[in-house]
Amino acid sequence: MSEAQSEKSKKTWFWLSIIVNLGFLGVFKYFNFFADSFAESLSFLGIKTNFWTLSVILPVGISFYTFHGLSYVIDIYKNRIEPERNLVDYSLFVSFFPLLVAGPIERATHLLPQIKQKREFNYSKSIDGLKQILWGLFKKIVIADNCAMFANSIFNNSAEYSGSTLVIGALFFAFQIYGDFSGYSDIALGTARLFGIDLLRNFAFPYFSRDIAEFWRRWHISLSSWFRDYLYIPLGGSKGGVFKAVRNTFIIFIVSGFWHGANWTFIVWGFLNALFILPSILFKTNRNNLEIVAKGKIFPTLREFLSIAGTFTLTVFAWIFFRASSLKHAYSYLGQIFSRSLFSFPSFPDMDLAWLTIKLISIFVIIEWLGREQQYAVAKVGFKWHKIPRWAFFFMIAVVIFLFGAKEQQFIYFQF
Amino acid sequence: MKKFYLKTTIFFLSIFSIISITFMLADGTSDAFYLRFTTPAQSSLILGTSRAAQAIQPKILHKILGKKNITNTFFNYSFTNANSPYGPVYYRSILKKLDPNTKNGIFILAVSPWSISSRASNPNDSVHFREANLFLDNTNYVNLNPNIFYLANSYTSLYYNILKNKITKPDIILHEDGWLEVNVPMDSKSFLDRLSRKVETYETENLPFFKYSNTRFNYLSKTITYLQKHGKVFIVRLPIHQKILDIENKSMPDFNSKIIGLSIKHNVAYLNLTTSGKDYKFTDGNHIYKTSGAIITAEIAEWISSDISKPYH
Numbered sequence: 186m187s188e189a190q191s192e193k194s195k196k197t198w199f200w201l202s203i204i205v206n207l208g209f210l211g212v213f214k215y216f217n218f219f220a221d222s223f224a225e226s227l228s229f230l231g232i233k234t235n236f237w238t239l240s241v242i243l244p245v246g247i248s249f250y251t252f253h254g255l256s257y258v259i260d261i262y263k264n265r266i267e268p269e270r271n272l273v274d275y276s277l278f279v280s281f282f283p284l285l286v287a288g289p290i291e292r293a294t295h296l297l298p299q300i301k302q303k304r305e306f307n308y309s310k311s312i313d314g315l316k317q318i319l320w321g322l323f324k325k326i327v328i329a330d331n332c333a334m335f336a337n338s339i340f341n342n343s344a345e346y347s348g349s350t351l352v353i354g355a356l357f358f359a360f361q362i363y364g365d366f367s368g369y370s371d372i373a374l375g376t377a378r379l380f381g382i383d384l385l386r387n388f389a390f391p392y393f394s395r396d397i398a399e400f401w402r403r404w405h406i407s408l409s410s411w412f413r414d415y416l417y418i419p420l421g422g423s424k425g426g427v428f429k430a431v432r433n434t435f436i437i438f439i440v441s442g443f444w445h446g447a448n449w450t451f452i453v454w455g456f457l458n459a460l461f462i463l464p465s466i467l468f469k470t471n472r473n474n475l476e477i478v479a480k481g482k483i484f485p486t487l488r489e490f491l492s493i494a495g496t497f498t499l500t501v502f503a504w505i506f507f508r509a510s511s512l513k514h515a516y517s518y519l520g521q522i523f524s525r526s527l528f529s530f531p532s533f534p535d536m537d538l539a540w541l542t543i544k545l546i547s548i549f550v551i552i553e554w555l556g557r558e559q560q561y562a563v564a565k566v567g568f569k570w571h572k573i574p575r576w577a578f579f580f581m582i583a584v585v586i587f588l589f590g591a592k593e594q595q596f597i598y599f600q601f
Numbered sequence: 602m603k604k605f606y607l608k609t610t611i612f613f614l615s616i617f618s619i620i621s622i623t624f625m626l627a628d629g630t631s632d633a634f635y636l637r638f639t640t641p642a643q644s645s646l647i648l649g650t651s652r653a654a655q656a657i658q659p660k661i662l663h664k665i666l667g668k669k670n671i672t673n674t675f676f677n678y679s680f681t682n683a684n685s686p687y688g689p690v691y692y693r694s695i696l697k698k699l700d701p702n703t704k705n706g707i708f709i710l711a712v713s714p715w716s717i718s719s720r721a722s723n724p725n726d727s728v729h730f731r732e733a734n735l736f737l738d739n740t741n742y743v744n745l746n747p748n749i750f751y752l753a754n755s756y757t758s759l760y761y762n763i764l765k766n767k768i769t770k771p772d773i774i775l776h777e778d779g780w781l782e783v784n785v786p787m788d789s790k791s792f793l794d795r796l797s798r799k800v801e802t803y804e805t806e807n808l809p810f811f812k813y814s815n816t817r818f819n820y821l822s823k824t825i826t827y828l829q830k831h832g833k834v835f836i837v838r839l840p841i842h843q844k845i846l847d848i849e850n851k852s853m854p855d856f857n858s859k860i861i862g863l864s865i866k867h868n869v870a871y872l873n874l875t876t877s878g879k880d881y882k883f884t885d886g887n888h889i890y891k892t893s894g895a896i897i898t899a900e901i902a903e904w905i906s907s908d909i910s911k912p913y914h
Contacts, residue, residue, distance in 0.1 A: 306602050583616045588761040
């Protein structure tokens with residue numbers, strides 16, 4: 186592409202590359218969805234069809250490395266980087282193992298120069314990497330996997346539970362997906378740091394966001410920024426009036442939902458998030474909360490606290506669609522929540538473990554809150570302490586992971 | 602880099618020591634199965650599902666049979682209806698648990714229609730038997746203490762419970778001889794609640810789906826043949842509440858005749874305690890309460906001793 190003699194030829198190579206990249210994703214991930222949806226639409230019109238569908242296993246992490254590849258091609262087309270001529274370096278960029286299956290979605294402009302640069306062992310960087318891995322394991326094994334047991338049981342048998350229990354189930358899922366995905370990202374970032382490579386930050390304490398716009402600046406940052414740079418801005422971004430800004434916002438959120446999987450539940454989840462962000466676009470308040478909440482203070486103000494609680498509630502509401510097996514399931518789940526049983530006392534198959542999990546989540550939230558100004562919650566813990574209590578703290582985290590770690594569950598984002 | 606290796610090694614060794622200490626503290630309070638995989642290979646086994654696990658108490662067998670100069674040390678190697686129905690998985694595990702040098706062992710095999718039935722659409726397809734990939738199938742080392750393989754792969758609870766249960770003493774305690782002691786409130790209301798739930802489970806989840814499996818029956822026969830090389834085999838059907846018995850009779854009306862046929866074929870004694878008419882105490886209709894379990898164990902011991910002392914032996 187970079188050696189194309191004319192602009193037309195460059196464009197041809199560019200689109201060919203985009204089509205090939207998206208083609209793999211389309212065939213493996215979306216072919217059956219489109220075939221089924223098309224067949225359903227035709228049957229709605231009274232036309233019966235029997236479309237051919239694929240029976241293939243979705244390659245692990247395809248959505249992630251496709252986006253790595255796309256960013257590389259687009260950046261070359263836009264002359265942001267020079268094409269990589271070393272096949273080994275390029276292959277490492279696309280398939281660097283910590284981020285291969287669930288991100289963060291790296292940019293060639295960020296990762297390739299680090300791959301080419303000579304790296305030497307750095308003690309403090311390596312210790313920092315190990316600490317982040319440890320914290321990621323805590324999030325995944327202690328928080329996410331314990332929450333998963335309840336979230337799975339409640340979502341899979343939602344008809345049997347009261348509205349109040351379903352609310353708790355949705356909360357458990359909110360912490361499951363956060364612990365699971367941000368835990369994975371921490372492990373990936375920490376592992377990469379052991380190799381002297383800094384990956385893009387993927388989470389920045391999103392549940393402490395004061396509005397949805399801030400949430401999306403803090404949740405799955407590498408994907409949000411990817412869509413911003415490669416879809417939202419090329420579509421015109423917020424330039425060109427409110428209508429265009431709203432249209433582009435809906436496009437990126439719906440595409441983002443669709444990126445997660447070929448299911449209407451993800452599309453509705455994306456649509457809901459676009460809807461939630463709409464007021465801040467209309468009133469131009471989407472960049473109101475750029476600073477870390479209650480920076481330098483221990484407690485937030487009442488207003489900040491209420492904003493955080495409100496944003497978290499909207500997020501959990503949208504997660505119900507994300508987790509539900511179908512739209513029908515999501516509607517029945519919500520219908521059951523907004524019933525009289527909402528006011529009954531929640532009950533679970535294993536109340537003792539549920540209480541223990543709630544206690545662990547509470548401790549986790551406190552640690553995250555106290556460490557919210559760092560790259561990850563425990564990054565600076567014990568910096569001013571004597572080394573014995575500092576090591577004891579991290580040793581205690583490792584012991585807690587062992588004693589309170591739940592039965593192994595697959596990472597949620599491996600399916601995407 | 603040396604400093605990094607040294608510090609991380611110390612850190613990981615410290616963690617490893619915590620893991621080792623926790624595993625060494627695992628015992629009969631940790632869960633309902635672990636301890637059975639920690640003893641050395643045994644010479645006299647009690648086999649079956651959870652009915653046998655809770656009903657047959659080796660200590661009582663030893664006490665009664667000891668008085669008659671039968672000094673075998675019994676070990677209850679029964680698990681659950683899901684894990685240890687007769688089949689390839691249980692057979693392999695029994696082979697590992699039995700001391701190969703055993704000559705005069707005594708083996709009590711508890712049977713029920715469920716232990717020779719399958720939920721699979723083809724009841725003879727052993728690949729889809731319900732115990733496949735459960736803990737008994739996954740536990741290759743059954744005579745190891747501490748059994749790190751079981752604890753690492755099959756212990757379903759949080760490891761924290763190993764420590765907690767040592768202090769709080771749970772309602773379910775597995776004894777070193779393999780007997781599972783279950784302590785539940787035995788007032789009539791609690792019992793009737795548990796009974797109705799159990800009956801409902803059996804009617805809705807077992808009765809419509811379980812079918813007699815010829816493969817399982819053949820494995821029961823194969824198990825008997827193998828154990829006969831090492832001693833004497835006794836087959837017993839443990840008592841259950843009338844409501845559960847009615848369901849079993851519906852599920853497999855010819856169960857007794859099948860087992861009688863098997864006992865004749867192998868020349869082993871069969872004791873059917875479902876027809877004893879005695880008023881036993883059950884925890885839920887399916888499992889005998891420990892006080893009645895002691896009575897039943899004594900009855901089995903008397904029956905074994907009288908059979909062994911018969912002149913043709």
